[in-house]
Amino acid sequence: MNGMGRQGRRSGASGLQVHHQRQDSDNFLETTSNGRWLQSAGLQHLHSCNNSIPPLQDFAFYGDGGGAGGGQGSRIYRNVQREFNMGNDFFAEPMSPPVSSWQSSQRKNGEELPNEFSPGLLDLHSFDTELLPQIPVPNLYNGPSLYNPVRGRSFDDSEPHISNNKQTGRADGVPENGILKSLPADKEKVNSVAKIKVVVRKRPLNKKELAKNEKDIIETLSNSLVVHETKLKVDLTEYLEKHEFVFDAVLNEEVSNDEVYRETVEPIVPIIFQRTKATCFAYGQTGSGKTYTMKPLPLRASRDILRLMHHSYRNQGFQLFVSFFEIYGGKLYDLLGDRKKLCMREDGKQQVCIVGLQEYTVSDVETIKELIEKGNATRSTGTTGANEESSRSHAILQLAIKRSVDGNGSKPPRLVGKLSFIDLAGSERGADTTDNDKQTRMEGAEINKSLLALKECIRALDNDQGHIPFRGSKLTEVLRDSFMGNSRTVMISCISPSSGSCEHTLNTLRYADRVKSLSKGGNPKKDVLSSTYNLKESTAQPLSSVLPTASSFLEDDINDTRPDENERDDFDASEDTFEQEKLMWKQNGKRDQYSLSTLESKLPKPNSQTKWKEPVRSDFKHSNSDDDLNALLQEEEDLVNAHRKQVEETMNIVKEEMNLLVEADQPGNQLDNYISRLAAILSQKAAGIIQLQTRLAHFQKRLKEHNVLVSSSGYRSRC
Numbered sequence: 035m036n037g038m039g040r041q042g043r044r045s046g047a048s049g050l051q052v053h054h055q056r057q058d059s060d061n062f063l064e065t066t067s068n069g070r071w072l073q074s075a076g077l078q079h080l081h082s083c084n085n086s087i088p089p090l091q092d093f094a095f096y097g098d099g100g101g102a103g104g105g106q107g108s109r110i111y112r113n114v115q116r117e118f119n120m121g122n123d124f125f126a127e128p129m130s131p132p133v134s135s136w137q138s139s140q141r142k143n144g145e146e147l148p149n150e151f152s153p154g155l156l157d158l159h160s161f162d163t164e165l166l167p168q169i170p171v172p173n174l175y176n177g178p179s180l181y182n183p184v185r186g187r188s189f190d191d192s193e194p195h196i197s198n199n200k201q202t203g204r205a206d207g208v209p210e211n212g213i214l215k216s217l218p219a220d221k222e223k224v225n226s227v228a229k230i231k232v233v234v235r236k237r238p239l240n241k242k243e244l245a246k247n248e249k250d251i252i253e254t255l256s257n258s259l260v261v262h263e264t265k266l267k268v269d270l271t272e273y274l275e276k277h278e279f280v281f282d283a284v285l286n287e288e289v290s291n292d293e294v295y296r297e298t299v300e301p302i303v304p305i306i307f308q309r310t311k312a313t314c315f316a317y318g319q320t321g322s323g324k325t326y327t328m329k330p331l332p333l334r335a336s337r338d339i340l341r342l343m344h345h346s347y348r349n350q351g352f353q354l355f356v357s358f359f360e361i362y363g364g365k366l367y368d369l370l371g372d373r374k375k376l377c378m379r380e381d382g383k384q385q386v387c388i389v390g391l392q393e394y395t396v397s398d399v400e401t402i403k404e405l406i407e408k409g410n411a412t413r414s415t416g417t418t419g420a421n422e423e424s425s426r427s428h429a430i431l432q433l434a435i436k437r438s439v440d441g442n443g444s445k446p447p448r449l450v451g452k453l454s455f456i457d458l459a460g461s462e463r464g465a466d467t468t469d470n471d472k473q474t475r476m477e478g479a480e481i482n483k484s485l486l487a488l489k490e491c492i493r494a495l496d497n498d499q500g501h502i503p504f505r506g507s508k509l510t511e512v513l514r515d516s517f518m519g520n521s522r523t524v525m526i527s528c529i530s531p532s533s534g535s536c537e538h539t540l541n542t543l544r545y546a547d548r549v550k551s552l553s554k555g556g557n558p559k560k561d562v563l564s565s566t567y568n569l570k571e572s573t574a575q576p577l578s579s580v581l582p583t584a585s586s587f588l589e590d591d592i593n594d595t596r597p598d599e600n601e602r603d604d605f606d607a608s609e610d611t612f613e614q615e616k617l618m619w620k621q622n623g624k625r626d627q628y629s630l631s632t633l634e635s636k637l638p639k640p641n642s643q644t645k646w647k648e649p650v651r652s653d654f655k656h657s658n659s660d661d662d663l664n665a666l667l668q669e670e671e672d673l674v675n676a677h678r679k680q681v682e683e684t685m686n687i688v689k690e691e692m693n694l695l696v697e698a699d700q701p702g703n704q705l706d707n708y709i710s711r712l713a714a715i716l717s718q719k720a721a722g723i724i725q726l727q728t729r730l731a732h733f734q735k736r737l738k739e740h741n742v743l744v745s746s747s748g749y750r751s752r753c
């Protein structure tokens with residue numbers, strides 16, 4: 035049985051297929067597919083991956099050479115098998131109470147049972163004002179009894195009867211479980227969970243891609259990955275460009291959903307008992323595996339939450355609530371309430387509430403499973419060029435932990451913490467969907483609009499802007515508390531490995547890189563190692579890292595580029611030149627905001643200890659002038675290359691923005707804003723190029739002087 039079945043909501047009238055059951059990994063097991071990936075004529079020239087795939091042997095890391103396809107296929111099949119087995123293991127959950135259907139538990143004699151079903155307001159942002167005080171976490175293995183199998187009763191009613199096994203340090207009968215092991219004992223441990231964690235998951239090549247002979251261009255390492263992009267030189271010869279990224283974790287195609295859970299959500303489950311809002315969302319192009327990745331997570335998280343509630347927090351009045359809704363076409367629908375349209379409202383305290391959203395109290399995993407299945411079946415799906423069963427909505431499943439304030443249920447329970455799972459609709463470019471109908475394209479525009487709004491918020495947070503444009507879309511309004519206050523966010527970026535998806539993949543990774551930069555918390559040094567790594571090897575720096583800041587031109591930069599007083603003694607041969615240079619650098623100081631000295635500090639250098647000027651000085655000092663000159667030439671060449679890369683990167687960002695903009699169909703004023711910002715970026719880049727030209731002219735002048743000096747002292751000059 036495919037427990038994760040979901041059903042399309044739209045009829046064939048719109049040109050979209052109705053889907054009755056979704057079989058995970060169907061793309062991998064079926065051959066019927068006629069979708070198109072990135073074959074739009076409009077964007078074809080931007081990425082040549084499809085038509086210019088290098089021979090397989092060029093990629094040493096493929097390992098199985100020409101046999102990659104077959105090997106990949108069997109590996110994929112193993113993954114699928116493992117997934118199904120895992121599902122079975124999961125539903126053989128030893129600690130769940132006997133199954134009682136949610137329908138029957140919610141009604142008795144036609145009456146709703148109190149606390150079992152509570153439609154009403156879901157206050158998405160009530161944490162700051164309504165959270166219960168910090169709850170001390172008891173030591174899990176202290177105390178006489180911890181494990182309660184709860185046979186035939188709700189957990190809350192049950193009494194403990196299994197004693198702690200002191201030798202093993204865990205209760206008899208309690209399965210060894212990461213969540214129990216990782217239970218934080220104090221606030222310090224809560225703080226040790228990263229505020230934003232960015233994980234990348236690479237899926238295997240699917241049947242369609244294998245049939246098209248597309249290659250796996252993603253090489254994964256422990257927490258980094260390399261995208262091998264095939265590019266064409268001016269003379270049309272192919273070359274590979276490597277883009278290297280570092281993230282908190284990189285999960286390759288061999289990694290099971292269980293491992294994904296352990297890496298992403300498991301560490302944050304305990305801290306939602308500590309007044310924390312946590313959000314896990316998947317981002318990536320359509321068909322990259324977001325739904326496949328997200329679907330199992332809430333169930334596993336619920337299992338762990340219930341474990342904690344019934345062991346560590348037993349009899350403390352905690353309750354678990356589930357709600358599930360989708361954002362489709364900018365509107366909210368209740369996936370557990372017959373897809374009833376919902377309203378999002380802001381109250382006087384600017385807290386966003388979803389009016390009418392149904393929340394269900396759950397006390398066993400089986401009930402949650404049924405609710406999730408119900409919600410998934412109700413979710414809007416459709417067929418896109420890239421995914422036959424594409425999520426056309428953002429689905430948000432929330433697990434809220436509440437606690438009764440008075441213990442007798444006379445007052446509604448208050449929110450303690452919340453874990454939200456967001457399966458974002460796939461990002462897909464209009465240009466990739468030429469075979470889709472009008473509705474699909476309109477959906478795509480709406481999806482892209484909300485992803486663009488999300489990007490805007492991330493950018494604003496990244497830049498420490500006072501105003502975060504959360505109101506840009508329904509999605510960002512809902513996501514607001516993911517990024518604010520005492521929150522934890524896990525972003526899973528899903529990528530396809532195929533050469534045909536290279537540009538999408540790079541966009542996803544750049545997006546992820548930007549989100550990752552948020553985790554630096556305004557302290558750029560904190561994550562300096564990984565950032566530097568990204569900057570070193572990839573052209574995919576966050577925009578902010580390549581743009582100048584007001585403080586980026588320092589007096590030190592001027593000072594550093596001229597010799598100190600002692601050195602000036604040795605500099606007599608070009609005394610006048612030095613003075614002129616000094617003047618020039620000083621005069622240009624203001625304009626030099628985007629100076630190369632700043633640029634240099636951000637870009638790869640043959641030797642980061644070497645100031646650009648030093649080889650020149652040594653030219654005049656030492657006899658080994660050719661070597662020094664070569665070093666200088668090399669440095670200049672590196673600088674020019676680095677600058678070229680940055681310009682290319684900016685152009686990519688601009689292209690990406692423009693694509694999103696056009697597809698998001700933004701209102702005129704927003705378009706104007708974007709365009710003027712892009713114009714500012716471009717003019718800054720242009721200023722950078724002017725600076726580079728100045729620098730080169732300066733260099734040529736010095737070279738000329740050097741030649742004069744060398745020839746007058748009898749040295750051979752190679753210039």
Ligand SMILES: Nc1ncnc2c1ncn2[C@@H]1O[C@H](COP(=O)(O)OP(=O)(O)OP(=O)(O)O)[C@@H](O)[C@H]1O
Nearest residue numbers: 058059060237320321322323324325326424425460
């Ligand atoms: N890691 C994986 N291993 C095996 N199969 C996978 C994996 N990731 C995705 N798939 C399969 O790829 C197909 C597309 O995945 P999925 O529907 O999750 O993509 P998506 O990103 O959610 O797409 P959309 O945004 O269009 O909804 C599905 O058939 C799914 O089973």
